[in-house]
Amino acid sequence: DAGVTQSPTHLIKTRGQQVTLRCSPKSGHDTVSWYQQALGQGPQFIFQYYEEEERQRGNFPDRFSGHQFPNYSSELNVNALLLGDSALYLCASSLRQGSYGYTFGSGTRLTVV
Amino acid sequence: DAKTTQPTSMDCAEGRAANLPCNHSTISGNEYVYWYRQIHSQGPQYIIHGLKNNETNEMASLIITEDRKSSTLILPHATLRDTAVYYCIVRARNYGGSQGNLIFGKGTKLSVKP
Numbered sequence: 001d002a003g004v005t006q007s008p009t010h011l012i013k014t015r016g017q018q019v020t021l022r023c024s025p026k027s028g029h030d031t032v033s034w035y036q037q038a039l040g041q042g043p044q045f046i047f048q049y050y051e052e053e054e055r056q057r058g059n060f061p062d063r064f065s066g067h068q069f070p071n072y073s074s075e076l077n078v079n080a081l082l083l084g085d086s087a088l089y090l091c092a093s094s095l096r097q098g099s100y101g102y103t104f105g106s107g108t109r110l111t112v113v
Numbered sequence: 114d115a116k117t118t119q120p121t122s123m124d125c126a127e128g129r130a131a132n133l134p135c136n137h138s139t140i141s142g143n144e145y146v147y148w149y150r151q152i153h154s155q156g157p158q159y160i161i162h163g164l165k166n167n168e169t170n171e172m173a174s175l176i177i178t179e180d181r182k183s184s185t186l187i188l189p190h191a192t193l194r195d196t197a198v199y200y201c202i203v204r205a206r207n208y209g210g211s212q213g214n215l216i217f218g219k220g221t222k223l224s225v226k227p
Contacts, residue, residue, distance in 0.1 A: 004156070033214060042200060042217030043157065056214055090156050092215075101147060101159030102215065 004105035006091050012111045013081050019110060021076040025093030026103045031055075032074040033102065034066060035090040043090055049074055050096050078110075086112045116140065117201045122222040125195075131188040133221050135201030138182045144205045146177060147215070148186045150197040157200065157217075160186065191225045198222050 005024040013019050025032050031050045035043035045058035049068035068074045072093075078085055088109050092102035118136040125131040137146065145164050149157040161168055161175045163184075168175045174187040188195055200220040 035215075035217075040219075042219050043215075045214040045216065048214055058214065092156070101149070101162060102157075103159065104156030106154075106156050 004091055004093050004103050006089075006105035006108050008108060009106070010109045010111075012113060015081055015083060015112055017081050018077065018079045019081060021078075021089050021091075021108045021110070023074045023076070023091030023093075023105060025072050025074070025091075029093035029095055029103065030072055031094045031096045032068055032072065033092045033094070034074070034076045035092065035104075036060075037088040037090060037107070039087075046076070081112045083112050086110060116144075116203045116216065117218055119199070119201055119218060119221045121219070122224070124224050124226055125188075125191045127193060127225055127227050128190055131186075131191040131195065131223060131225070133186040133188075133199050133201075133223065134183065135186070136183045137201070137203045140181050140203050141205065144203045146175065146181075146184050147202045147204055148173070148175065149200045149202065149215075149217075150195075151200070151220070152194075152197040160199075191223075193225050193227065196223060196225045 003026050007022045033048040034046040037043040046060050047054050048056040052068045063079045065077045088107040090104050090107045092104045094102045145162050147162040148160040151157045161173050163175045177184045198220040200217050202215050
């Protein structure tokens with residue numbers, strides 16, 4: 001049973017560019033959340049998608065946007081990249097209705113130069 | 114901000130029990146205690162969660178104090194592969210049962226030594 005799959009694993013972008021990260025949730029999960037993890041810090045919540053709509057959002061600017069597709073997969077888009085956007089971006093999937101924990105992917109390491 | 118307080122780091126001898134404490138003195142009645150761990154260069158991994166009763170699964174045990182203001186994660190026989198950052202998180206179930214987002218602190222870096 002495949003877990004959460006994220007692509008690409010590593011990415012280097014130039015300041016000002018745009019980037020799209022992708023996530024396929026664990027089979028049977030319907031909710032996808034995105035987190036940003038800076039070096040040495042815990043993951044920070046960006047937003048959560050369910051039924052193709054953004055349901056919750058953390059304290060991130062509008063440069064961060066997302067999308068969820070009918071097959072529950074998701075994309076994270078970041079526009080006008082800043083050096084400070086360099087981080088590990090984690091996708092987590094879960095069941096909307098359930099008390100069990102999230103399943104995280106291994107993340108995409110984004111470096112902005 | 115995270116609602117939990119954990120020691121920054123801990124050491125444990127291989128084969129011994131690792132006891133990781135967490136303080137959550139402002140926990141509300143509808144908030145669960147969750148534990149995740151993150152091994153270097155991987156995403157966080159769910160370990161266990163509980164509301165007020167002690168819980169045990171194949172990975173660990175969770176002991177929650179009667180007043181629910183603190184808890185302890187116990188890895189009964191730590192191995193080198195248990196070296197990771199361990200996060201204690203409190204999270205409410207939203208109305209209707211949907212899951213809220215996780216708020217991570219900096220966690221406890223557990224080093225298991227031979």
